[in-house]
Amino acid sequence: MILLSHEDWKAKEGRFIALWTDARHAYALYEPGELVAVELVDNAYPALHHAGAGWFQRLAQDLNGHKALGAADIRPAIDHKRDTDGGGLWPEFKSPEVEGVHQVAVGPIHAGIIEPGHFRFSVVGEQVLKLEARLGYTHKGTLGMIRGKSPRLAARFAARVSGDATVAHGIAYARAAEVALRLEVPGRAIYLRAVMAELERLANHTSDIGAIAGDAGFAFLDARFALARERICAAAAAAFGHRLMMDVVVPGGVAGDIATGGAVAVFEALDALEAELPSLKRIFEDYASLQDRVVGTGIVPPNLAAAYAAGGYAGRASGQTHDSRLLPGYPPYETFPLYVPVEREGDVAARIRIRLAEIPESIRLIRDMLHSLPDTPIAIAPPTGSGEGLGVAESFRGPVWYWLRIEGGSIADVFIADPSTLHWPLLEHAAATAILADFPLINKSINGSYSGVDL
Amino acid sequence: MWKTVARHLLSRAAEARAADPAVVKTLREKVVASKLGRSLAIRHVSAGSCNACELELRATQNLVYDLTQYGLSFTPSPRHADILLVTGVSGKNMREALLQARAGMPEPALVVAVGDCAVDGGVFKGSPAICGGADSVLPVDLMIPGCPPSPERIVQGLLALVEANVVPARVVKPRREPR
Numbered sequence: 010m011i012l013l014s015h016e017d018w019k020a021k022e023g024r025f026i027a028l029w030t031d032a033r034h035a036y037a038l039y040e041p042g043e044l045v046a047v048e049l050v051d052n053a054y055p056a057l058h059h060a061g062a063g064w065f066q067r068l069a070q071d072l073n074g075h076k077a078l079g080a081a082d083i084r085p086a087i088d089h090k091r092d093t094d095g096g097g098l099w100p101e102f103k104s105p106e107v108e109g110v111h112q113v114a115v116g117p118i119h120a121g122i123i124e125p126g127h128f129r130f131s132v133v134g135e136q137v138l139k140l141e142a143r144l145g146y147t148h149k150g151t152l153g154m155i156r157g158k159s160p161r162l163a164a165r166f167a168a169r170v171s172g173d174a175t176v177a178h179g180i181a182y183a184r185a186a187e188v189a190l191r192l193e194v195p196g197r198a199i200y201l202r203a204v205m206a207e208l209e210r211l212a213n214h215t216s217d218i219g220a221i222a223g224d225a226g227f228a229f230l231d232a233r234f235a236l237a238r239e240r241i242c243a244a245a246a247a248a249f250g251h252r253l254m255m256d257v258v259v260p261g262g263v264a265g266d267i268a269t270g271g272a273v274a275v276f277e278a279l280d281a282l283e284a285e286l287p288s289l290k291r292i293f294e295d296y297a298s299l300q301d302r303v304v305g306t307g308i309v310p311p312n313l314a315a316a317y318a319a320g321g322y323a324g325r326a327s328g329q330t331h332d333s334r335l336l337p338g339y340p341p342y343e344t345f346p347l348y349v350p351v352e353r354e355g356d357v358a359a360r361i362r363i364r365l366a367e368i369p370e371s372i373r374l375i376r377d378m379l380h381s382l383p384d385t386p387i388a389i390a391p392p393t394g395s396g397e398g399l400g401v402a403e404s405f406r407g408p409v410w411y412w413l414r415i416e417g418g419s420i421a422d423v424f425i426a427d428p429s430t431l432h433w434p435l436l437e438h439a440a441a442t443a444i445l446a447d448f449p450l451i452n453k454s455i456n457g458s459y460s461g462v463d464l
Numbered sequence: 465m466w467k468t469v470a471r472h473l474l475s476r477a478a479e480a481r482a483a484d485p486a487v488v489k490t491l492r493e494k495v496v497a498s499k500l501g502r503s504l505a506i507r508h509v510s511a512g513s514c515n516a517c518e519l520e521l522r523a524t525q526n527l528v529y530d531l532t533q534y535g536l537s538f539t540p541s542p543r544h545a546d547i548l549l550v551t552g553v554s555g556k557n558m559r560e561a562l563l564q565a566r567a568g569m570p571e572p573a574l575v576v577a578v579g580d581c582a583v584d585g586g587v588f589k590g591s592p593a594i595c596g597g598a599d600s601v602l603p604v605d606l607m608i609p610g611c612p613p614s615p616e617r618i619v620q621g622l623l624a625l626v627e628a629n630v631v632p633a634r635v636v637k638p639r640r641e642p643r
Contacts, residue, residue: 089557117561120540122508122521125558146557147512150593165587172516172612216519235526242523252614253516460514 010036010044010397015055018047024318024331025059027410027426028066030075037062038410038426040318041337042399049075056080060316061431064462071145072152072464087145087463102129105138113445117146121449124459132445140440140448142433147463155423160186160260160391160413163420167411168255170425171461176202176209177404178411178425178461179258184339185400185411186260190391196383198262199340204378205245205254206402207371208275211282212241212253213405214364214371217456221361222293224449225302233289237282244278247271262388272379279372290365303358307439307451310355317431320407322363323455327355333401333408345377357447357454393418404428406458427461481529481616483624487606491628494605498572500546500629503535506576506622507545507569511562511601512594513552516612517579521551523615524622536622542568547625550598553581553588562601574625577604578618580611587611 012034013021023039030036034046035054047054056066056077066077067086077083084100091097104110110131117125127143151170155163167182168175180202187194219234242252248271249257257264293299309319311328318324320331332349334342350366352359395418400411407428414422436455440448510518524531525538539545542565554562566575577598580586584597598604608621 087557091556091559117558118509118565122518122538124510124513124515124518125561146555146561147510147514147552148555148557148593149512149553149588150591151588153593154588154591169514169516169587169611172514173519175514175516216522220522232527235523236528239523239526239528246614253519253612255516255611458515460512 010046013045013047015047018045019055019057021045021057025057025061026318026408027424027430028057028062028069029412029424029426030054030069030073031414031422035069035075036412036424038399038412040331041333042401044399044412052076053078060434061318064430064433065426068464085145087148089145100143102141102143104131107133107138109133110138126459128448130440130445130448135444135446137441137443137445137448140437142437144433144459145463147460149460149463151464152423152425155420157419159419160190160415163423164259165256167425168258170464171404171427171429171458172253172255173213173458174209174404174406174409174427174461175253175255176205176258177402177409178427179256180206180402181400181409181411182413182425183258183260183400184402185398185413186391186415188398188400189396189413189415190260190394190398191396192261192389192391194262195385195387195389196341197266197385198387200378200382201263201267201387202258203341204267204275204375205249205257206404207375207378208241208245209254210371210405211368211375212238212245214368215241215282217453218293218361218364221303221357221450221453222299224453225299227296227299230289230292230299233285237285240278240281244271244274247274259388261391262386264388266387267379267382275375275379279375282368283372286365286368293361293365300358302447302450303361303454304356306357306443306447307454308354308356308442309435309439311353313435313438314355317435319431319435320428321403321405321432322360322367322407323428323432323435324407325349325351326359326363328353331408333403337401339401341378345374347374357450360454406432406456425461425464427458429457430462432457433462481619481623483620483627487621487624488627491606491624495572495574495625495628498574498629500572500574502626502630504546504622504626504629505537505539505544506547506549507539507542507565508549508551509558509562509565510552511550511558511582511598512555513579513581517551517581520612520615520618521549521578524618526615529615529619531619531622534619534623534626536626542566543570545569546573547622548573548575548602549578550575550582550602550604551578553585553591553594554596554598554601555594559595559601562598566602574605575602576606576608576622576625578608578621579613580609583607583609
């Protein structure tokens with residue numbers, strides 16, 4: 010960590026990832042893991058000009074009462090000013106002052122089986138002029154719950170920050186704790202973690218691609234991709250004892266070894282997916298009615314994705330080449346060559362194509378890793394110690410960052426940066442390039458985590 | 465093609481899904497007055513989950529579990545729902561929305577809490593940002609624990625609701641015999 014003056018803090022350039030505060034400092038994280046800080050003066054710090062800083066500054070205000078001086082956006086993030094009985098005033102949403110504009114309110118309860126959030130569309134006819142997403146509905150006080158816990162116990166919370174990326178969150182958290190406690194993780198644990206992370210990527214990519222097709226009225230792809238996800242989850246349960254592989258990653262290693270017959274179950278699921286993928290891909294590419302809905306829909310231009318330093322498929326579909334498995338990189342990925350697909354169109358179709366291209370990569374990685382599992386212990390017990398650490402892991406959405414300060418064996422402070430935080434503003438931009446009926450496709454193609462940003 | 469068809473038919477899950485008779489008995493005593501019948505529409509509300517329960521809820525609709533074969537389907541509107549299915553902790557920010565969803569449902573209606581968080585707050589129990597489990601906001605008729613519960617378990621739990629609503633002589637039979 011580098012302590013900066015207020016001027017240097019404001020002038021700092023780079024790909025901004027996250028901002029948070031503790032009792033004395035405000036911290037900013039830049040790619041590929043550069044941490045800078047500035048001292049708080051009267052519970053305030055200078056606001057950053059980076060596009061992605063908005064939500065983090067609002068969050069710091071709501072969680073810790075620390076003001077970002079000069080911030081343009083000072084709306085509450087997670088503090089909805091609800092009374093104890095649940096009542097309270099609802100916020101006003103500003104509409105563009107153009108004749109014929111009306112507002113469409115959606116949520117917090119959505120039509121499908123998804124997390125809660127409120128979307129306020131300003132529309133003229135079908136054309137969306139503006140979208141304002143109001144999040145914070147899934148705020149559970151996760152950061153507060155982690156403080157004071159032992160690193161081992163706190164892993165249960167990291168695993169539940171965003172359930173769809175529980176493995177990636179678990180790895181990023183464990184790596185931060187291991188850096189803080191100067192812990193060397195055994196090779197077998199590193200490989201098993203990566204196998205689980207790639208399985209998680211496959212499960213999410215398959216189910217999301219199917220769900221997008223389903224939203225375009227294409228039930229067949231939805232059904233087949235849902236079955237692929239089901240096979241992967243069943244194999245994960247056979248190999249690691251849990252369909253989503255929750256609570257398997259712990260600081261110091263993994264909680265259990267891969268079960269006998271687990272690798273075979275995983276290989277079978279991969280074989281089935283690999284056999285069916287070319288035909289599913291062809292259907293996706295060949296059906297004009299489906300392509301008509303996804304091509305040119307919900308465009309995130311490359312300059313916008315760069316301004317928000319967007320990671321994952323949302324960034325890679327818009328010209329961003331970043332993948333935290335390569336930069337900053339972490340084991341075991343230095344041992345395995347990794348192809349990262351990149352496109353520039355930035356529409357729903359490009360995001361699907363990126364995810365389709367990532368599937369064979371993950372299949373290959375899992376096979377290679379399971380075939381070369383090191384014969385070492387699976388974990389070492391974390392010592393009672395003190396220290397500070399940053400950890401990163403590439404979830405299916407992009408890089409997940411954890412920052413931890415451990416004092417005398419318990420966690421004194423923590424911050425979690427899910428890639429979704431930088432994706433939500435992109436969704437707001439992308440929605441305003443399309444019609445209202447296309448929003449479900451755009452939303453699903455970016456698939457921001459609600460729980461991961463509401464913390 | 466026939467080979468593919470045969471392979472897909474054989475790949476269905478092996479075990480039959482049935483509700484726990486003890487749960488059915490308890491539920492029947494609880495919901496005997498509701499007279500909802502056997503085809504139930506579910507309105508799902510995430511009151512503060514992590515998306516894991518949602519993933520597994522969606523999985524109940526896939527080709528393997530096929531929840532619809534038991535007469536259970538998800539509906540986008542509380543106005544059409546017989547069951548309010550709650551996942552996640554009841555966050556303070558979602559309390560009012562959850563109550564409004566329940567108020568929007570026609571009576572009689574049942575409330576099901578799915579997942580450890582909805583049962584009692586799960587790992588987040590005691591967090592100042594939450595009210596607690598679903599029953600801290602609404603009376604709950606059935607709880608399906610698990611973190612997250614597997615689709616299998618969710619189907620069995622919901623099946624208990626269907627069975628509790630039919631006269632004991634008739635036992636619900638899946639449209640297709642499970643293999």
